Amino acid sequence: MNTAIKKYYYGDIPDGAADNNSEKKSSTAESTWPLWEVFIRSKQGLDHKHAGSLHAADAEMAIQNARDVYTRRQEGISLWVVESKYIHASNPDDAEMFYEPASDKVYRHPTFYDLPDELKHM
Amino acid sequence: MLIPNPQSPIPNPPIPNPQSLIKATLSLADSTLILGQRNGEWCAHGPILEQDIAITNITLDLIGQARNFYQYAATLINQSENKNETEDSLAYLRTEREFKNHLICELPNGDWAQTILRQFFFSSFQLMVFEQLEKGVDEQLAAIATKSIKEINYHIKWSSEWVIRLGDGTAESHNRMNNAIDALWNYTGEFFIPADYEMIDVASLKVNWLEKIKTVFEEATLSVPENTFMQTGGKNGIHTEHLGYILAEMQSLQRTYPGAEW
Numbered sequence: 072m073n074t075a076i077k078k079y080y081y082g083d084i085p086d087g088a089a090d091n092n093s094e095k096k097s098s099t100a101e102s103t104w105p106l107w108e109v110f111i112r113s114k115q116g117l118d119h120k121h122a123g124s125l126h127a128a129d130a131e132m133a134i135q136n137a138r139d140v141y142t143r144r145q146e147g148i149s150l151w152v153v154e155s156k157y158i159h160a161s162n163p164d165d166a167e168m169f170y171e172p173a174s175d176k177v178y179r180h181p182t183f184y185d186l187p188d189e190l191k192h193m
Numbered sequence: 194m195l196i197p198n199p200q201s202p203i204p205n206p207p208i209p210n211p212q213s214l215i216k217a218t219l220s221l222a223d224s225t226l227i228l229g230q231r232n233g234e235w236c237a238h239g240p241i242l243e244q245d246i247a248i249t250n251i252t253l254d255l256i257g258q259a260r261n262f263y264q265y266a267a268t269l270i271n272q273s274e275n276k277n278e279t280e281d282s283l284a285y286l287r288t289e290r291e292f293k294n295h296l297i298c299e300l301p302n303g304d305w306a307q308t309i310l311r312q313f314f315f316s317s318f319q320l321m322v323f324e325q326l327e328k329g330v331d332e333q334l335a336a337i338a339t340k341s342i343k344e345i346n347y348h349i350k351w352s353s354e355w356v357i358r359l360g361d362g363t364a365e366s367h368n369r370m371n372n373a374i375d376a377l378w379n380y381t382g383e384f385f386i387p388a389d390y391e392m393i394d395v396a397s398l399k400v401n402w403l404e405k406i407k408t409v410f411e412e413a414t415l416s417v418p419e420n421t422f423m424q425t426g427g428k429n430g431i432h433t434e435h436l437g438y439i440l441a442e443m444q445s446l447q448r449t450y451p452g453a454e455w
Contacts, residue, residue: 104241125243128358135351136243139250 106155107133109140111147117192119151127152209392214331215269216390219283220293220428221322221334222262226284227436228298228315229255230443232308240305247351251312254344259284261337285447289430289437293388296427297380299436306359306369311377313352317405318384318398320345325393334392353409360413370415382423 104126110119122141127133133152141147161169173179209217232252239245263280270278297315302308323338323345359366385399407417426432446453 126241127243131354132358135354136247138347139247140243143246143250 104128107137107152108155108158109133109137110151110153111137111141112149113147115148119149122146124155130154209331211269211273213390214392215266215273216293216388217392218262218266218269218334220388220390222259222266222283223292223294224298224315225255225262226259227292227294227439228311229253229259230439231298231300231302232312234302235308244305248308251348251351254341254348258337258341258344261340265333265337281447285444289432289440291430292432292436292440293428293430294436295380295383296424296433297377297383299427299433299439300377300380301435303373303376304369305355306366307373307376309352309355309359310370310373312348313356313409314377314381314406316345316348316352318381318402320349321398321402322393322395325398329392331392356409356415357413360410360415367414370413374415374418378418379421379424383425383427386423386425386428388428 105128106124107127107130108124109122111122112119122137125133125136125140127136130152133154134150137150137152142150229252232248232255235245235248236252237245239248260280263283267278267280267283270276270283295315297311300311320342323342326334326338327342329335356370360370361367384402385396387395403417410417424433
């Protein structure tokens with residue numbers, strides 16, 4: 072069985088492409104399963120971190136796929152999934168004006184404090 | 194006035210006969226191993242990468258359960274018969290007639306619908322058996338059951354959602370689920386026919402099992418066949434023609450290079 076999966080990346084998902092639940096349910100549904108982003112919390116008190124992406128027909132299946140694909144080796148205790156089409160990305164062309172002005176503003180870094188040793192994850 | 198202490202009013206639970214316990218443990222081991230071996234055929238052939246990983250995760254769970262049962266069976270056999278069995282010798286060096294798995298486990302995978310339906314039938318039954326083992330007299334089987342139930346709950350969730358997704362999906366997927374029911378239903382009766390070594394009352398599980406299947410089938414717009422002929426024999430070593438092929442493949446390495454390790 073040769074099934075081509077069209078994989079979209081952030082920012083280039085055309086209108087309607089990921090919206091396959093509505094009209095075209097009849098044809099090859101698996102070829103149009105939407106892409107989901109997976110976020111994993113590795114332990115209590117830490118935040119969810121992006122782990123990767125996967126395909127799934129619905130949110131329930133996306134959670135289960137994430138469990139099977141990304142938590143096989145005890146990577147996490149909590150999962151979030153969000154359909155990739157809902158992620159909006161900054162434009163690489165804006166990088167110069169977005170990020171470079173911060174490079175010479177060292178006074179914004181909290182490097183002038185001594186942190187106590189007990190403080191982790193900073 | 195004090196009531197005299199009656200002579201143990203509650204009889205102790207029956208201690209299972211050692212031979213029955215060995216056979217029952219082997220039967221539990223064989224069903225999980227053979228189904229694991231079958232599901233393993235999906236490795237790298239799943240309908241989509243994520244589900245390929247899902248079915249092989251389940252496979253690894255099943256083989257892990259099989260190992261626990263084989264290790265325990267080996268201990269029991271070595272204690273009572275002064276032999277030197279191991280989990281490997283029990284899995285790789287017994288013949289077809291000595292395997293006591295349910296027939297449904299050895300059937301070919303068929304399409305995805307048939308694979309996930311078999312998993313749903315088997316896992317739903319397995320959960321009920323393991324819940325009984327957990328309450329049973331044998332501490333080791335109870336411990337294995339407790340450890341495995343968490344895995345089985347996920348197998349049921351995963352497979353039942355697939356049954357609903359395909360049953361209540363497109364005309365094609367609904368049709369495939371009906372074909373899968375036709376292919377597998379005759380092999381579900383064996384779950385509830387006790388073998389002479391049975392540790393629990395399997396016949397009593399039928400009502401709840403059927404209830405569970407019907408609940409999911411209803412949501413999946415599928416129906417349970419009525420009054421069909423049921424195949425049986427696997428638990429007593431009488432198998433379909435498919436088991437020989439599985440064993441030939443699975444055991445070829447140990448039989449060609451006895452004691453090989455890697």
